[in-house]
Amino acid sequence: MTVYSGCRSPQLSDRAPALPASIGRPFTRGRPAVSVVILLLSLILLSGCNTSAIYQDHLYNPPVYWGKHEVKKGETLYGIAWRYGRDYRELGNANGLKPPWTIHPGQVIRLDKKGRIPATASASPRPSKSAVQRTSGSRQTSASSRPAKTPVASDIDWQWPHNGTVIAGYSASGKVNKGIDIAGKPGDAVRAAAKGNVVYAGNGLLGYGNLIIVNHSEHYLSAYAHNRKILVQEGEDVKAGQVIAELGSTGTDKPMLHFEIRRNGNPVDPSRYLPGR
Template sequence: MSLRTFILCSSLWLAACATPRPAELPAPAGYYRVQSGDTLYRIARKYKQTVGSLARWNQLSDSSSIQTGQLLRIQPPSAGKTAGKANRPPPPKAVEKPAPPPAKLDIKLQWPVAGALLASFDGNRNKGVDIAGSAGDEIHAAAAGKVVYAGKGIRAYGNLLIIKHNEDTLTAYAHNQQLLVNEGDQVGAGQAIATMGDSGANRVKLHFELRLRGQAVDPVPYLPPR
C-alpha cells in the first residue's frame, strides 16, 4: 500500500470514528433511542408506560420489531407538545380589561330569602345564585310583577316560579316545596310566593335567577348589601 493510499484510508477511518453512529446520537425530549439488547417491554417498564401505548404512539404492528438506534416516542404526543411549549419563552400576558359595569336595572330588587349564599353565579353551570334555608321557609317576590310561569315542567328546576317585572326583567325561583301563587297572578314586592324545598335538587335551597332582556345575569350586584 502506498503512503498516499495509507494516509487517505486512515483519514476516512478517523472521520468514520468521529461521526457518531445512530445508536450513539442523543434522543430528543420525549423519545428514547433503542440500544442493543432492548425490548419494548423493558423500555415500557423503564419509562412507566405500557407496551400497548408505546406500540400505538410509534405505529408498531409487531412489538418485537424494534431496531438498535431506532427512535421511539416514550411520551404521549400531547405531552411532547406540552413539553416543547414549556421550553419556549411565554408570550407577554395580555392586560385584562376590567369587567363591564352591570346593566342598569330600572326596578329595585330585594333578597327573596335571608339565608346564606351556597353557590354564586358563574354564567355557565350556575346561571343564578343558590341560597340556604329550611324546608317550609317562606320565599318572597324580589319585586312586584306578574307570575308568568308556575309549575314543574323543567325537571332540573323542580317546582318553579317565574315573575315578569317589566318588558326587560324576569326573576326565577326554583326547587320550591309549595307554590303559593298561580300563573297570571299579580304579586307585590316582598309578598310570600312559595315555600322552600328540595324539588329537583339534592338539598333544601332556593335557586334564584335574574334575567335581563333574556340573558341570565348575576343578581347580587342588583340586591341590597347584607
C-alpha cells in the same frame, strides 16, 4: 317540560360511551384506526338529539339555536324560552308570534330561527335604596351612583327573596350557575324579589323542581326554584316581598332556593341587583 326535539352540536365535554376493544382491529394499526373511530363517534353525536339527561349536566349552557320544540299542554312561551336560554320576545318573533304570545299544544316552536328584540336603550341595574343611602354623604357621589334615564327596567327595586346564606354564587364558566343558591329550611317563606306578574308556575322545567318565573318589565324576569309548595298562579300579579312559595328541595338534593335574574333572556349575576346586607 318535555323536550320534543332540539339537536345540538357535540361539545368538548361530551363523553362517548366506552367501545369494545375489537373496534378498530380490522383497520391498520395506530392512529388511522383511532381516527376512524373518532370520526364514527362524531357522526353519531352530530345525529343525536337532546335528552332530558343533558339538563341535569352543569355543562349544558344555553342559548340553543338548533332543533325544535313541540308545545305540550300547560306550557307557555316564557317557560320554553327560559329552558333554551332565549328571550321570549326574540323566540316569539322568530316563530311569527305577537303579544300576548299565545301558543297551543302540538304547535312546533322553531329553535333554529333567530328573531328580533325591540331596540331600546341599554339598562343598568338600579342601585338599591340602601346603597344610595350609604353614599348620600355627598350629593355628587349619590347622583353618580344612579344610571342615566333608562327604560322601566331600571326602576325595579330588587330585594332578597330569602334571608338565608348564599351557598353558591353566580358563575358563567366552569361549573355554571345561572343564579345564586340560598340555604334555608323546608317551609321557609320565599318572597317575590320585586313586583311583577307570574308567567310560569309549575314543575315542567327539568332541574328546577317546583319553579316560579315572574315578569317584572319588558327586560327583566326572575325565577325561584326547588320550592316545596307554590302559593301563586300563572297570571297573578305579585307585590315585592309577597310570599309566593315555601322553600324546599324539589329537583335538588337539599333544601335551598335557587334564584335567577334574566335580562333579555340572558342570565345575569343577581348580586349586582340585590341590595347589600
